[in-house]
Amino acid sequence: xxxxxxxxxxxxxxxxxxxxxxxxxxxxxxxxxxxxxxxxxxxxxxxxxxxxxxxxxxxxxxxxxxxxxxxxxxxxxxxxxxxxxxxxxxxxxxxx
Numbered sequence: 001x002x003x004x005x006x007x008x009x010x011x012x013x014x015x016x017x018x019x020x021x022x023x024x025x026x027x028x029x030x031x032x033x034x035x036x037x038x039x040x041x042x043x044x045x046x047x048x049x050x051x052x053x054x055x056x057x058x059x060x061x062x063x064x065x066x067x068x069x070x071x072x073x074x075x076x077x078x079x080x081x082x083x084x085x086x087x088x089x090x091x092x093x094x095x096x
Contacts, residue, residue: 005077007034009067009084014091017042021088023071035074039063039088041095049096059096060089 008031013020019039024031041063049059067088071079 005075005079006082007071007075007079008082009071009088011084011087011091012036016095019088019091019095021067021084023074025075035071037067037070037074039066039092041092046096056093056096060092063092064089 006026008024008026010022010024011019012022018041021037021039022033023035023037025034026032046059049062052058054062064085067085068079
């Protein structure tokens with residue numbers, strides 16, 4: 001069984017309708033970019049979440065799960081966040 005991969009999330013570009021995030025892992029104690037993900041929060045995305053009856057915390061939980069699933073697909077294993085999720089939540093709160 002593989003050890004849980006430690007991942008650092010680095011928001012790189014914040015737009016009116018999306019957020020670009022670099023996904024960093026560690027090799028020999030040095031961070032390296034593993035991949036990038038995009039979180040879309042355009043009005044249609046938010047409208048769909050509103051229709052599902054989600055409040056702000058529900059929407060943030062939705063995006064946290066989305067981050068987890070996107071990273072898991074890209075690195076092909078379970079992972080744990082060692083930093084960056086608080087900053088992502090702060091950015092998302094401004095747009096949701």
